[in-house]
Amino acid sequence: MDVKEFLRFADDLVLAKTGKHLNNVQRAVLLGSWQDKKYPEIAEEYQFTKGYVANVASRLWQLMSNKLSKNINKSNLIHTMETYHDCNVSNLNDVVNFGNNDNNDVVNFGNINKVCTETSQPPKIPQNSPPPQTSNEDNTQQKPRLDLRDAPELRTFYDRPSFPLSALETWILEQNCRLLTITGMAGTGKSAIARNLIPQIQTQFDRIIWLSLRTSPPLETTLKNLIPFLSNQHPPNPPLPRGGEEGVFPANIDAQLSILIETLRENRCLIILDDVQQILRSGQLAGNYKPGYENYGTLFKLIGEIPHNSCLILNSWEPPSDIITFTDDNSAVCLLQLTGLGEAATEILRQKGLLDEEAWPELINIYQGNPLWLKLVAQTINNLFGGRVSQYLSYQPVFLSDELTPILQQHYQRLSEIEKQAISQLSNEIEPVSFTQFMSKGQGSQGELCKAILSLARRGMIEKLIGEAEIVFTIPPVLKQYVKMVRE
Template structure:
């Protein structure tokens, strides 16, 4: 498709609607978007300021919205220009004939509208193409207003390209992301959820994603980043921890999946209009590097619920409501842990939280063991030693102080604790102006009871 033909046609439609032709800067903005330029690049080429170009672009999208009758944005226009294969454009009086493939579409009248075929199958963000076949079912969702607000700000206000949501197994990462999709889906052209539980190669994943994006386009694009630039895409990659080694520090890739790390860096470093969200038990190392570089990459460490977890106690029919906050705090507000423990309280104490908490000397683990074990199985030997040492401490550890541990050096301990933090097993807290580190109390209890198997 010739951009000059599109510019000429667009100018005619704007003139028919407003009585004014497009200004030269407006044409440059359209042409720049066609060439995947950002506003700064367009500003530099036209010797204008970034703010001026952005302001003129906003005016242009408003004009085109009035002409087309749809909500036009930068991502929509880019998609429109690159996806529509206009094979023949000719005027017949007051009608415009556009040829598509083997047929023609006639648009007549003073306010022509683009045919739906020009909208990438998305009706200008009215009906995004969504594939959530790999997503788990959203059964229960507990209030995560703060986290949802943070994610929306990152995506729309800060235009973050790569987001990592990490946290303990079954803490609610998938539920949070599904709720996010529910609230923002109309802001995207494409949304796809893919689980990495079967550990596909990067090549096969890219091929699958490209096929998904290309299904509504007449001309396939060469690379995945081209699709990210051409449309507003949201990609969720779940179970990312399957790419990482067990028995190694957090976020270290298995040899055959090291190219994923380069791919994630490419997503953050290359300009485009899309967002990729990674869901993982562990924080990928690339994210820390990208954040240090001030790249558009963010990390959300998803922790347990606060008072919202009282809904779990209510649903389970627990009694002694005044004790619910203590129970929630004991089990870190983890929704699955609380559901399991609540079932135990019903089974053993007829729902009485007071009776369950009567002896607080030990934290009851019970049916939580399989979940805890699956998390601890991934630890390196160094992390296991550090976890055992942390479990033996009566208070949070200040790493700046001299340590009485001879099994490993201070640098090894720092490395191990940093890795445990990136798994969500150790929490950093502030005490007397110093950062201190505390092992998750449920894991601490388990480790104390099974220390021999971890040593």
């Protein structure tokens, strides 16, 4: 048996028992055990704590023991695995019909054991070995603990051909993305895509929690909501070196963050923080924290940079500025800026019963394919024009309903003064303008104007198009009309 066969055999065991493949930490423990490394050596090599590695290993040995009805530990692991491999049972699916047993946890190795005793004796099970888990316990393990009280309801979801839901699944499950930020203006579907992602990947996680930051809670409040749920302890019971008395939630924010990171290592957790823009400051360039909320940046940085098997998803109108600085090519930190649905938005107009299908592409373009905005304008078209899109489009300028105007106002009020100057200048342009053209007409220093353009792009309030010689910039017709209305 070589190391690949060893890992494949172990993966088959874990998959048959839990319905999940080996995670990265379990593979590290197995590989280190194969190389006869001690737990501290494994922990140092993979940047985990010794206690965490020992805990993962203990649970892994217990799981494999229950599945094989043999007492497995680090010292007899290789011998036991090789014994079964030598008996031509390295592929468990060829030996046991797991799916056909009423009790999926019971494996009958009776005939196999008779053959194996001729060459080597399997390790004896001590009298005080823990009893195998029951199938009910195992089924409980396979179901993640969910707290989706803050999450929106699952409704009709319009997937994006340009960036489908499956791409996010790949980022998280295959590329092990630890920190995913989804940005876009109100109504683009940030919460919808995150909510519909959960059923696709929930079997790969032990804990899943959705929290909204719409009330701008301080980090201490957010951690007190996260840690007891993720650790499944109320309050958590951290060892003394991590701060606080046992059974007492520590008051020190650093100790709380330490507990959270350890929890994300010990359990595979999925955390969704919605409305992250509420902890970011208005009147400044995109991504600056409100005073007193800067420690959220520490949380995001720790989760993005420290190895673990969990994932944090941030939904926000704009990305926190420090996330831009440590987004890199190792796929652990990912940033997705949502735009409109494109042609997929036609399904919204069809469901709303609009007429003049040949005019739908123009309507979708005017409203950027934004699902919420299209639903609002569809109501207007039905109420005023009997669903006739062509008749609506014959009126100029773009009509801003009483429902859409407050949404645009919220975005506009978050802008810094230099951003307002820049977007006002762009709203005067009939055609998209290059950066050079924009700079030649702009008021203010070139450095400040450059920062304004970058900030507006991060907010999703300007569009970048590929011109013949260079990138050109424009703003959506809806936003252009709003800016002109504000100036008047």
